[in-house]
Ligand code: B12
């Protein structure tokens with residue numbers, strides 16, 4: 001939509017947005033048009049999300065805080081994997097003759113390579129377009145980055161107030177002298193919350209990221225949040241009022257990006273109560289909430305709240321990372337392992353929360369043997385998923401201080417995964433990386449819930465590593481393995497390596513997987529013919545994500 005007076009682009013929204021989105025013809029609209037008659041500029045906020053389902057919360061914050069520049073600011077989200085020339089064309093379609101075009105790119109580890117290409121092409125075709133960068137990937141080690149060289153400006157850290165300020169400067173002067181600007185961290189109460197900017201389409205089809213706090217007080221050296229040194233909470237009442245509006249508009253899946261949800265228990269309880277009230281009022285149309293929690297801090301009051309959530313409505317992402325006290329100390333991770341294990345066990349036994357627990361392989365001083373001990377200890381606690389991560393060297397993180405002593409060798413290209421260290425040579429690291437991939441396919445997918453315990457028996461890490469090595473030897477692949485083929489591979493391994501009979505295998509595997517039994521021979525036929533449909537949706541609600549639903553049904 002276009003404001004005739006000033007050539008201002010305004011996207012029509014059927015929502016109110018804390019008084020910042022203007023409706024055509026309204027008093028505010030005419031005032032904005034009057035004020036900006038001399039301004040001929042379109043501002044685009046763009047990023048490449050990891051998938052369409054991930055809506056960018058960062059860009060929505062920037063848009064919400066544009067103030068009087070908001071009417072001429074647009075969101076232009078893309079998804080990684082798209083053709084760069086198509087993206088350039090899309091961006092340039094916003095350019096109007098005689099107007100300035102500013103494009104602000106959100107740069108993250110998952111999109112930096114493609115965004116670098118995009119900026120390079122954009123600048124070749126239209127060098128007059130002003131490019132401003134921001135986001136965690138370009139907030140550290142900036143001098144050496146190709147994308148920074150290509151751009152006009154860079155704002156490091158928070159962009160909420162500094163991006164509109166820089167745009168205003170570019171527009172009305174004094175012209176910014178510096179290329180790199182340190183983002184100003186405004187008081188949380190000064191930030192306009194962005195949740196009205198989730199469109200009805202976003203609510204229907206995408207993950208709604210929300211944050212009740214920013215930052216983290218802990219200092220784990222592999223993590224970018226370690227640099228924050230503290231956490232800053234948003235005022236809880238206005239935040240919950242925004243959640244209320246989202247819920248009223250039909251939002252049912254809320255993913256909190258707070259680094260540690262259970263830091264301030266009073267606030268955590270209020271947030272939980274919000275969801276419990278919704279669940280009580282709408283049992284047939286339930287909400288699903290996801291939180292990241294630290295495992296060794298679960299006071300009774302919180303446990304009481306957690307217990308009240310019905311199946312399929314609550315998920316926790318829990319960072320264990322390592323159970324090895326020496327490694328923990330080396331990377332400045334403070335964690336009471338006994339308390340953490342006790343709490344995970346409690347959650348498994350007394351709540352229906354879906355538990356997704358993170359471990360990291362490749363940390364300095366962690367051998368394969370000590371990692372295996374930690375893995376087996378965690379598996380014994382029976383969380384629904386173990387996220388087997390491989391150490392990455394994120395720009396700006398202090399983990400590199402161990403490089404020389406522990407022989408850390410990282411891939412120079414994103415996501416900067418560790419390739420080898422003093423204790424885990426390259427070939428061994430490759431095996432761990434494949435383990436992680438197959439673990440995701442077989443265990444975390446929830447596709448083999450009955451077969452998995454048979455595979456793992458009393459030595460989960462060692463047995464799964466054997467399966468992983470065997471699958472790789474047979475397939476030479478870690479991706480594009482169809483479920484049907486995977487079920488056959490698992491069945492064959494149980495027979496050939498573990499010596500089970502075709503009938504025994506069929507009896508186990510068929511409880512998990514109903515495949516296409518056609519064209520199968522011998523033992524595979526016996527396995528597949530006996531398969532029945534899984535009952536994935538038995539205990540799940542309609543807002544429960546698929547994997548969680550499968551774990552619930554098991
Ligand atoms: C959601 C999320 C994802 C989603 C993707 C979301 C998407 N849009 O596609 C998924 C789950 C796919 C994901 C994956 C990964 N992620 Co992630 N993820 C996050 C998370 C939890 C939330 C991001 C968010 O919305 N934050 C809230 C907003 C308000 O903050 P923000 O995005 O940083 O935006 C602010 C500033 O950065 C800045 N800004 C942002 N854009 C712009 C643009 C301009 C022009 C300007 C000026 C400023 C600016 O201003 C914003 C407001 O202040 C963050 C942790 C966190 N809480 O931030 C990690 C985080 C971004 N992820 C991280 C990592 C390491 C990963 C993984 C590598 C993890 C892994 N081990 O596999 C993978 C990537 C895999 C790959 N393919 O490479 C790191 C970032 C590393 C980096 N340099 O980018 C973070 C910070 C976690 C951490 N503490 O270490 N992730």
Ligand code: SF4
Pocket residue numbers: 216217218219220223224225226259260294319
């Ligand atoms: S790993 Fe978790 S606890 Fe540690 S600094 Fe990062 S966000 Fe904080």
